[in-house]
Amino acid sequence: MKTSSPVCSYNEWDPLEEVIVGTIDGVTAPVLTHDMKTFIRKDYWTFYQQYGGKPYPKELVQKAARALDNLQKVLEDEGVVVRRPDSVDYAHHVFKTPYFESAGFFNADVRDVLLVVGDEIIEAPMSQRCRYFEFLRYRTLIQEYFDKGSIWTAAPKPRMANSLYDWDYPEEDMAFFRGEGNVPDSVGPLNGRFITTEAEPCFDAADFTRFGRDILAQRSHVTNDLGIKWMQRHLGSDYRIHTVKFRDPGPIHMDATWVPIGEGRVLSCPDRPCISSDVLDMFKQGGWEIFYPPRGVAEAEFHMSSRWLSMNILMIDQERVVVEKSEEPTIRFFKEIGLKPILVDFKDHYIFGGGLHCATCDVRRRGTLQSYF
Ligand code: ARG
Secondary structure, rough: OOOOOEEEEOOOOOOOHHHHHEOOOEOOOOOOOOOHOOOOOOHHHHHHHOOOOOOOHHHHHHHHHHHHHHHHHHHOOOOEEEEEOOOOOOOOOOOEEOEEEEEEOOOOHHHHHEEEEEEEEEEEEOOHHHHHHHHHHHHHHHHHHHHHOOEEEEEOOOOHHHHHHHOOOOOOHOOOOOOOOOOOOOHHHHOOOEEEEOOOOOOHHEEEEEOOOOEEOOOOOOOOOHHHHHHHHHHHHEEEEEEEOOOOOOOOOOOOOEEEEEEEEEEOOOOEEEEEEHHHHHHHOOOOOOOOOOOOOOOOOOOOOOOHHHHHHEEOOOOEEEOOOOOOOHHHHHOOOOOOEEEOOOOHHHHHHHOOOOOOEEEOOOOOOOEEO
């Protein structure tokens, strides 16, 4: 690690010095293609039939933008340096590659796009066509970090040809309310079937969770085994990647499922327990304590996620946890386990799929590379 790098973070809980908070302007409603039905909840399919490929209604975007500004203010008040990526006005333009045509979703969930490991900032290749060019929003910032000494890597972008998707993936499996209710074991991901194939590597950054030298990785609808393999080989012998599985009928991103809140403490979503015995053994042997937070209660629309965005929190350090202000049961729960909740009005952002962790990417945390297991 070059100590001069402005980018340096090894886990989710060391003291946060600098963070990127996403920008939402330009966001375009995804077109409701077969693959996107695993991402967009069925209750909202008619909305996307109407708006797909077009800008969202202005009011929704303005409210989400305000939520992001609220988050910036709260973090700055806690002494964290906040950076914002570029606005874009081209997301709704139809773009065309040799393999597909789409319009850009370009939401504010920087966590899906960028992964910081040590002094390296890795652009995820993504797997949803509408997010293919989403990294462009971050290029000004990334280049600045690069100029100041960080390592900059772009993982190979998949062609996103038809072969990357399972076009026969059963539509009835997509209809499950992700993260809630009783789901039969025959449902796609529980049964080893996902909307993405293994035709070429793909991943979203939010399917990786960093615990120092150990990094958990989830095979999900947007991250495949080849993508996880790419990451392991890329990071080399300094890091151990562990593939982990949860009882989740619609796995997309790990940060509302298995969320570290400090050294030796992790939140586990009660509806989506970890079912990888090797990973559970690792946490047990390392002396980690597993906490089960209460379900979210925010009055909001959840187009692309479950209510468990309530546990999609951001740790400023091992004591201060940034939580959505209306998630009262979660706030009480954090107090009970000795944390200091820092409240932010953020629920108007939930409709675009992301909570506080999704909409951020920690650039620098004070700490060193350690083994916690
Ligand atoms: N899939 C999770 C859920 O439905 C939401 C995860 C969002 N995370 C993110 N980085 N965008 O509860």
